[in-house]
Every structure is written in C-alpha cells, then in structure tokens.
Amino acid sequence: MKVQNGKITGGYEFKQFLGQPESGLVVQEAPEYLFVPLCSASLGIKPLVRAGDKVKSGQIVWQDNDSISSPVHSPVNGVVKSVQKMNYLDDEILSLKIESASSEGWESVPGSGSEWNKLGKDEIEKILYLSGTSALGAEGIPTRFRTAVISPEEVKHIIVHYTFAEVYNPDISLFLDNGGARKFTEGLAVLAKIMDQAEIHIAVGINSSTWFQVIENALPEDLSVEYHRVKPKYPQNHDSVLLKTILNLDLPTSYSGMNRGVVIIGIQDVCQVYDAVVTGKPLVDRIIALGGPGFKDHSHRQVKIGTTVAAIATNNLSFDDPEDLRFINNSVLTGSTLSPESPIGRNSEVLVALEEKRGQELMFFARPGFGKDSYSNTFAAKFLPFTRKVSTNLNGEVRACLSCGFCQNVCPGGILPNILFPYVERKMLDETVIQYGIFKCIDCNLCSYVCPSKIPVASHLKEGKKELLSEAFVSEKDFINAYNLIGLGEATDEESE
Ligand code: SF4
Ligand code: SF4
Structure with a gap:
C-alpha cells in the first residue's frame, strides 16, 4: 500500500476547541x-x-x-400537512411539512440487491437516482439521469475525503469500524463501476491515516485506490484545495471540482451509496455530528432528513434560551446559519451550536484570554494547552491593517489579501487586482479569522470579485478557456444567446 503526502499552501489547524463531537451514536426517533x-x-x-x-x-x-437534480423521498410514514416556502441555507426553498406516524422501514429501491455487480451501468445509475443518493457529495454523483453537471464518462478522478480540517469533525470510526470498512469499500466499488475510467483517491487527515490499512484490508481485489495523507488544516476540505493537494490541478473561484472532471465525496456518502444499491435503502436519514459548546451531549445522531434543529436540540442545550445560540450547518467558517425551525438536509454532516455573543468585550484585543484562540504567537493562548471556546463574538473592533502578514501566511490561494482588500475598499477594481490573483480567493474566510485588526478581509475580496464579474472585466468563457472547465455548457449557451 503506497501512501502519498499531500501538501497544502497556507491553512490553519484548529486545536483544542471545546465541544468536540464524541464517538457515540444515538438513533433519534422521528419528531x-x-x-x-x-x-x-x-x-x-x-x-x-x-x-x-x-x-x-x-x-x-x-x-x-x-433540471439537474435527484428525487426527494418521504423520510417517514405519515401525512403531508402542507407545502411551504422557507429560508434555508441562504435560499428560499419549497419544503414539505409531514406529520410522522411511524419511521419503521422504507420502500425498497427497485433493482437493488447484493448481486449488484451483475447489473449494467445504466441499472446501477438508475438505483442511485431512484434512491436519491445521486444527490450526495459536493456536487452530486454523475449518472445518465442529469444528477450532476457532467456525465459519468467525463469523470477523471473521484476523491473521497476525511480531512479533519474543520473546527468540529464527525467521528470516522462510526463509518469504518465494526464492518463499516467493508460497506464503504463496496460503495466505492459501485462508484468505480459506473465511472470505470476514473482514478480513485482517498484523502485522510494525518491523525486518522491508520484507517488506510483498515480500508486496504477490506478493498475488493479488483479495485485499486491511491491513498493520500493530508494535513488536518482548514480549508483542506474545500474543492480547490483538494484538487491542488491531491491532483496538482488549479480551480478558479466559485467553480467546483466537477468542472475539472473530479467528483468529491465524503465517507458517509459512499456508505449511503452502499445502502442504496445493496440493501435498497433510499436516502431518508443522515448521521450528524453535534459540535460546539452550545450542546451538552456531543454524541452523533442518526436523524431522519427533515428533522428540525429544535428537535435535535431539545433537552440538549447548555443555555436555557435557544436565542442565546447560533446554529451552523457543517462549517464554522463558511456554513450557513440555521434557525431552530431549519431541517437537517441530505448534505448535512455537522450541526454546530455556538454561544451568540452580541456585545463586544471591552478592549478584548489587548487581553486575549487563555480560553480564546489566537493566531498570533504574541498571545499566550497560542501555546498553552487550554481548551478554546468558540463563540460568534468578533472579540474586538475593526482597526487599521498592521501589515502583520497573518492573512498571507494562512491563505490557501497563495495570494496577498492585505494588498488586495484596500483596492476593493477604494473601488480601484481593474486589471491590477486580477493580476494580484483575486480570483484565486476561494472564500474560505480564514484571512478574516486570523486578522488581529478584525478586518473583514474575505468579505472585501468576495465583493471585489462580484464587482469585477458584473462589470465584465472577466467572463465565464475566460475561466473555461484558462482552466479547461467542463459541465458549463448550459451557462455558456445562455451567455452567447
Ligand atoms: S483571501 Fe480568500 S482564499 Fe485567501 S484566506 Fe482569505 S478568503 Fe481564504
Ligand atoms: S491579517 Fe489583518 S492586520 Fe494582518 S496583514 Fe492581514 S489584513 Fe493586515
């Protein structure tokens, strides 16, 4: 078994934050x-x-x-009460309110079974589509049913990742221990059959790489994968960083790995592919890690899709009033805020509860406490082995740039955020900022996180990119030609009309 070492530019390793997900799994009743x-x-x-x-x-x-989509299933036996609009993940969506009578069993996906290997590619793709599992992964799983922007034949690489890069990460052992590795590798074999020209890569954080041997031992003989050990640094889990670290491919801002022929998918997703194809289970539930000091119990929950945050949080909050908390989907730095009425969706993996600190702590920047994270080496919090507490407080007010260079050091795009953001602030948006690499910014928000002057550097750069695109300094075609992007046919057709 050959293991390669991936190298990330910049990045930051979050350590010792309070409220880490714990290893237990609780199967939660449908609300x-x-x-x-x-x-x-x-x-x-x-x-x-x-x-x-x-x-x-x-x-x-x-x-x-x-449309490019996958079917949605009822997660329970019950009665539809209404079809309603709701704000969810920064969009207005249609949702179905279902009154649950029972959550026993499920309607099996037609065609599934342990002898799936005898099926043709079209039959397997149909099972993935009918089960809804084709919606999984960063941008869906390509099938002939328009479940992703590219077809299975266009996929050159599949990257399965568990990078341990976020502040709160699920427990990998829930998916690979106790026979889980066999299911995972059979799920991989399913994907390998429908995308048989693609190379398979498994990227795992250094602290979890002992799982490589477990996976290797369970791997079918005719399936070969490449193993990559990566630093558990944020944002190693972002598409463009994975592409660079694993495949040495560049990806411009706001495009996905799929646009370079790469399917990016998680370990839980691959296990759910197995469930669909071998056991006939449609996509009706997810395992969610609970992270953050806002929860009392941090064991993982297996919940029905559509279960609300409030139902998960009941009797499990460190604060009496949920208004004192902010719930976040998946990533502390880039995830969307969820209201207590928001549901768990099919791409949810982590639910974070942080204390909502609306006020500023007076002169906080002059006295960083031991319980707070600090990028700067001048603060004792950087070195002492105390746990850190994440809240939504900025811990200070915006001040002038100190030219400390922290934002440059952590930037995974290898650009100079401190040089770029003043151009955006002063509305000096022209060729210069493009040459300085503004479109290499992947909106990871790490520069804003480490900035001791509390400058919203990432927001400035996001705004700058938006302005440049709206003023047609660059067009989609420029990116397509420069990076050989695929899966943008509909966009370019529309543009040329
Ligand atoms: S400039 Fe962009 S890519 Fe670099 S750290 Fe900031 S948000 Fe991330
Ligand atoms: S981290 Fe903040 S203060 Fe330091 S150079 Fe970057 S923008 Fe300036």
Missing part, C-alpha cells in the same frame, strides 16, 4: 413534524404529493427530470 427540503422556490417545481396525502417512508415525493 412529530418534519420539514423536508425539496428545491429552490425559484424553480417552481411542485411536489408529487399534496396536503392531505398519505406517504410512506422512502416514497418519492419530489422529482424533476428536466
């Missing part, structure tokens, strides 16, 4: 009501069921053959 996310409301595609309809667990309740 009385679930809110199942269907699609963006702007698409205007109605569900296949109406208020008053009875639904079974695993029944397809939303499907659209014309």
Whole structure:
C-alpha cells in the first residue's frame, strides 16, 4: 500500500476547541413534524404529493427530470400537512411539512440487491437516482439521469475525503469500524463501476491515516485506490484545495471540482451509496455530528432528513434560551446559519451550536484570554494547552491593517489579501487586482479569522470579485478557456444567446 503526502499552501489547524463531537451514536426517533427540503422556490417545481396525502417512508415525493437534480423521498410514514416556502441555507426553498406516524422501514429501491455487480451501468445509475443518493457529495454523483453537471464518462478522478480540517469533525470510526470498512469499500466499488475510467483517491487527515490499512484490508481485489495523507488544516476540505493537494490541478473561484472532471465525496456518502444499491435503502436519514459548546451531549445522531434543529436540540442545550445560540450547518467558517425551525438536509454532516455573543468585550484585543484562540504567537493562548471556546463574538473592533502578514501566511490561494482588500475598499477594481490573483480567493474566510485588526478581509475580496464579474472585466468563457472547465455548457449557451 503506497501512501502519498499531500501538501497544502497556507491553512490553519484548529486545536483544542471545546465541544468536540464524541464517538457515540444515538438513533433519534422521528419528531412529530418534519420539514423536508425539496428545491429552490425559484424553480417552481411542485411536489408529487399534496396536503392531505398519505406517504410512506422512502416514497418519492419530489422529482424533476428536466433540471439537474435527484428525487426527494418521504423520510417517514405519515401525512403531508402542507407545502411551504422557507429560508434555508441562504435560499428560499419549497419544503414539505409531514406529520410522522411511524419511521419503521422504507420502500425498497427497485433493482437493488447484493448481486449488484451483475447489473449494467445504466441499472446501477438508475438505483442511485431512484434512491436519491445521486444527490450526495459536493456536487452530486454523475449518472445518465442529469444528477450532476457532467456525465459519468467525463469523470477523471473521484476523491473521497476525511480531512479533519474543520473546527468540529464527525467521528470516522462510526463509518469504518465494526464492518463499516467493508460497506464503504463496496460503495466505492459501485462508484468505480459506473465511472470505470476514473482514478480513485482517498484523502485522510494525518491523525486518522491508520484507517488506510483498515480500508486496504477490506478493498475488493479488483479495485485499486491511491491513498493520500493530508494535513488536518482548514480549508483542506474545500474543492480547490483538494484538487491542488491531491491532483496538482488549479480551480478558479466559485467553480467546483466537477468542472475539472473530479467528483468529491465524503465517507458517509459512499456508505449511503452502499445502502442504496445493496440493501435498497433510499436516502431518508443522515448521521450528524453535534459540535460546539452550545450542546451538552456531543454524541452523533442518526436523524431522519427533515428533522428540525429544535428537535435535535431539545433537552440538549447548555443555555436555557435557544436565542442565546447560533446554529451552523457543517462549517464554522463558511456554513450557513440555521434557525431552530431549519431541517437537517441530505448534505448535512455537522450541526454546530455556538454561544451568540452580541456585545463586544471591552478592549478584548489587548487581553486575549487563555480560553480564546489566537493566531498570533504574541498571545499566550497560542501555546498553552487550554481548551478554546468558540463563540460568534468578533472579540474586538475593526482597526487599521498592521501589515502583520497573518492573512498571507494562512491563505490557501497563495495570494496577498492585505494588498488586495484596500483596492476593493477604494473601488480601484481593474486589471491590477486580477493580476494580484483575486480570483484565486476561494472564500474560505480564514484571512478574516486570523486578522488581529478584525478586518473583514474575505468579505472585501468576495465583493471585489462580484464587482469585477458584473462589470465584465472577466467572463465565464475566460475561466473555461484558462482552466479547461467542463459541465458549463448550459451557462455558456445562455451567455452567447
Ligand atoms: S478568503 Fe480568500 S483571501 Fe482569505 S484566506 Fe481564504 S482564499 Fe485567501
Ligand atoms: S491579517 Fe489583518 S492586520 Fe494582518 S496583514 Fe492581514 S489584513 Fe493586515
């Protein structure tokens, strides 16, 4: 077994933060009501069921053959109460309110079974589509049913990652221990069959790389994978950083690995592919890691998709009033804020609860406490082995740039954020900022996190990129030509009309 070492530019390793997910798994009962996310409301595609309809667990309740999408299933047996709009993950979406009668069993996906290897590619792709698992991964799993922006034949690489790069990360052993590795590797074999020209890479954080041998031992003989040991530094888990670290490929801002023929997927996703194809289980639940000091119990939860944050948080909060907390989906630095009424979606993996600190602590910047994180070596918090507490407080007010260079040191894009952001502030947006590499910024927000002057550096750069695109300094075609991007046919057709 050959293991390669991946090298990230910049990045930052989060250490010793309070409220880490713990290894236990609690299978949570379905709550009385679930809110199942269907699609963006702007698409205007109605569900296949109406208020008053009875639904079974695993029944397809939303499907659209014309858009790039995968079917959505009822996670429980119950009754549809309403179709409603809600704000979710920074979008207005349509959702289905379902009253749960029971969560026993599910309608099995047609064609699935342990002898899946005898099936043709088209039959396996159909199972992935009908099960909804084709929605998994960073941008979906390509099938002939328009589940991703590229076809299975266009995929050159599959990267499965568990980089341990976030502040809070799920426990890998839940998916690979106790026979999990066999399911995982069989799930990989399913993906390898439908994308048989693609090379498979498994990227795991150094602190978890002992799992390579467990995976290798469970790997079918005819399946070969490349193993990559990566530093558990944020944002190693972002598409563009994975592409650079694993494949030495560049990816410009706001494009996905799929646009360079790379499918990026998580370990839990691959296990759910196994569940769909071998056991016939549609995508009705997810395992969610609970992180952050806002939760009392940090064991993982297996919850039905559509379970609300409030249902997960009941009797498990460190604060009496949920208003004192901010709930975040997946990533502390880039994840969307969730309200207590927000549901768990099919791409959720971590639910974070942080104390909502609305006020500023007076002169905090002059006296960083031991319990707070500090990038600077001048603060004792950097070196002492105390746990750190994350909250939403900026811990200081915006001050002038100190030219300390911290933002440059951590930037995974290898650019100079401190040189770039003043150009945006002064509206001096022209060729100069493009040459300084503004489009290499991947919106990871790390520069803002480490900045001792509390300058929202990343927001400035995001704004600058938006302005440059709207003023047509660069176009989609420039990016397509420079980086050989694929899967943007519809966008370019529209642009040329
Ligand atoms: S947000 Fe952009 S500029 Fe800031 S660290 Fe990340 S990639 Fe670099
Ligand atoms: S981290 Fe902040 S203060 Fe330091 S150079 Fe960057 S922008 Fe300036």
